[in-house]
Amino acid sequence: MTSLQSLNVEQQVALLFLMLFGTLALVSLAVFVRSLRQHDTTQSDLQLRLWRDLRALWLGSVVFWLSWLSGPLGATLLFGVFSFLALREFITLAHTRRSDHRSLLLAFFVVLPVQYLLVGLRSFDLFSVFIPVYVFLAIPALSALAGDPERFLERNAKIQWGIMVCVFGLSHAPALLLLDFPNYAGRGAFLLFFLVMVTATAQIVQELMSRWLRRRPVARHIDRSFSFRAWCSGALAAALAGGALFWITPVPAWQAMLWAMLVGACGTLGDFVMRALKKDAGVRYWGNHSSLTGAVGLLDRVAPLCFAAPVFFHSIRWYASLRA
Amino acid sequence: MTFAAKLAGVLVSFIARLVTGAQGHWIGCPPEALQRIYFANHQSHLDWVLIWAALPQDLRIRTRPIAARDYWTASRFKHWITREVFHAVYVSRQRTDDQDPLEPLLEALRQGDSLVIFPEGTRSNKGVPQSFKSGLFHLAEQFPEVQLVPVWIDNVQRVMPKGEVVPVPILCTATFGVPMKIEAGEDKRAFLERARAEVLALRPALT
Numbered sequence: 001m002t003s004l005q006s007l008n009v010e011q012q013v014a015l016l017f018l019m020l021f022g023t024l025a026l027v028s029l030a031v032f033v034r035s036l037r038q039h040d041t042t043q044s045d046l047q048l049r050l051w052r053d054l055r056a057l058w059l060g061s062v063v064f065w066l067s068w069l070s071g072p073l074g075a076t077l078l079f080g081v082f083s084f085l086a087l088r089e090f091i092t093l094a095h096t097r098r099s100d101h102r103s104l105l106l107a108f109f110v111v112l113p114v115q116y117l118l119v120g121l122r123s124f125d126l127f128s129v130f131i132p133v134y135v136f137l138a139i140p141a142l143s144a145l146a147g148d149p150e151r152f153l154e155r156n157a158k159i160q161w162g163i164m165v166c167v168f169g170l171s172h173a174p175a176l177l178l179l180d181f182p183n184y185a186g187r188g189a190f191l192l193f194f195l196v197m198v199t200a201t202a203q204i205v206q207e208l209m210s211r212w213l214r215r216r217p218v219a220r221h222i223d224r225s226f227s228f229r230a231w232c233s234g235a236l237a238a239a240l241a242g243g244a245l246f247w248i249t250p251v252p253a254w255q256a257m258l259w260a261m262l263v264g265a266c267g268t269l270g271d272f273v274m275r276a277l278k279k280d281a282g283v284r285y286w287g288n289h290s291s292l293t294g295a296v297g298l299l300d301r302v303a304p305l306c307f308a309a310p311v312f313f314h315s316i317r318w319y320a321s322l323r324a
Numbered sequence: 325m326t327f328a329a330k331l332a333g334v335l336v337s338f339i340a341r342l343v344t345g346a347q348g349h350w351i352g353c354p355p356e357a358l359q360r361i362y363f364a365n366h367q368s369h370l371d372w373v374l375i376w377a378a379l380p381q382d383l384r385i386r387t388r389p390i391a392a393r394d395y396w397t398a399s400r401f402k403h404w405i406t407r408e409v410f411h412a413v414y415v416s417r418q419r420t421d422d423q424d425p426l427e428p429l430l431e432a433l434r435q436g437d438s439l440v441i442f443p444e445g446t447r448s449n450k451g452v453p454q455s456f457k458s459g460l461f462h463l464a465e466q467f468p469e470v471q472l473v474p475v476w477i478d479n480v481q482r483v484m485p486k487g488e489v490v491p492v493p494i495l496c497t498a499t500f501g502v503p504m505k506i507e508a509g510e511d512k513r514a515f516l517e518r519a520r521a522e523v524l525a526l527r528p529a530l531t
Contacts, residue, residue, distance in 0.1 A: 092491070
């Protein structure tokens with residue numbers, strides 16, 4: 001550990017990426033070899049999901065790497081684009097009505113850029129309340145002005161929810177990059193890395209455990225594999241991963257583990273919520289390649305992050321304010 | 325094709341993809357460089373742009389839309405973008421006695437170009453296409469070797485409802501079906517009805 005600490009920030013980051021891509025390559029290889037050995041058709045569904053999670057992990061790692069390379073401005077822009085694409089997918093399946101047009105324009109072309117601008121300017125107080133407070137009023141107000149009372153609550157709830165998940169939630173990821181923790185300046189990338197790693201670990205371990213444990217699903221109609229034990233093991237694995245990564249966080253190991261457990265548990269729960277939502281919309285993946293949209297299924301991949309990032313961000317800020 | 329027109333083409337297709345995804349689903353035929361008449365449901369001004377952006381780059385240049393001459397040549401910009409970027413076939417809406425209104429289309433087909441037509445003639449927002457105008461039948465009759473490809477465009481009406489100017493980003497698809505032909509002895513009405521049914525059959529099932 002002392003030799004690690006003697007490295008400068010740049011070298012530590014390089015080491016991180018080396019470890020990240022190395023581990024990913026190993027895991028992918030292992031899964032690939034397993035899939036060669038297995039021809040059991042009942043397993044193929046889970047196999048497919050495992051692959052999907054791995055793909056998500058690769059995507060996440062590459063995004064993270066890019067956002068590190070491009071600095072704060074690039075990261076903000078990059079996540080802004082992701083938010084845009086995710087919200088586009090969400091709105092596509094939300095079955096809005098014609099009278100929602102203006103509200104949607106507001107969501108896409110005002111709320112989204114402003115939220116990311118606030119991230120870029122590091123005005124984190126306004127950033128935290130802009131969507132839950134101001135947009136919360138603006139969207140239904142505009143919608144009411146359009147004069148269509150039919151399913152008013154439902155339509156506005158959908159739009160607000162979409163903004164909360166795809167814009168508010170996701171914008172906390174670049175916010176982590178830009179957050180100035182005392183004695184930790186310039187190392188926001190580590191926090192983002194920590195977040196991504198920990199949620200991904202929780203996700204994958206939960207998937208593997210549900211496969212291995214074969215417990216009765218808690219909510220069969222929403223997800224056939226989600227069980228409390230699998231969820232807990234996901235959170236525990238996240239805690240272990242967080243403990244192993246504590247040296248990149250500004251806190252001692254046991255606190256890093258607590259954080260990781262919290263974030264991992266939130267991420268997998270977020271994914272679970274998304275599954276329920278998809279069932280409601282009548283699709284399997286957000287990408288829904290067979291019929292309607294032809295999206296790439298981005299929302300599927302960023303869902304755990306959308307839910308875990310705000311929790312992580314605000315718990316860090318709270319913690320920092322305690323120490324200050 | 326000038327550089328400016330190329331640039332405009334790239335820009336338009338980029339925006340179309342950004343806003344709508346412009347996903348082409350080729351379920352009935354592959355995107356090949358064959359001479360074709362694509363016929364689709366018509367719900368929005370964006371329909372043509374969506375089909376155009378869903379086509380592979382090398383097919384775009386030989387696939388042409390139909391544009392009303394009086395409207396699309398009214399200003400210099402409209403004229404430029406339809407002529408240089410989209411290579412539109414202009415038709416006049418006023419009917420003159422001595423000229424077949426389909427003549428420009430036949431000319432384009434003689435040159436070997438593909439066409440995109442909206443046989444309903446006007447935009448509908450009922451969800452189900454209106455009955456088809458007979459132009460499609462006459463084209464098919466005179467060019468039996470040209471493939472007739474039905475296309476269903478989905479979701480576009482949500483992107484830009486009638487009367488709105490700014491599009492909302494929502495994913496749209498263009499689904500391309502199995503090429504069809506006039507059957508032996510099939511009359512005009514039966515053919516148009518069948519063509520309409522082919523387009524409608526491509527509509528994704530509502531969930």
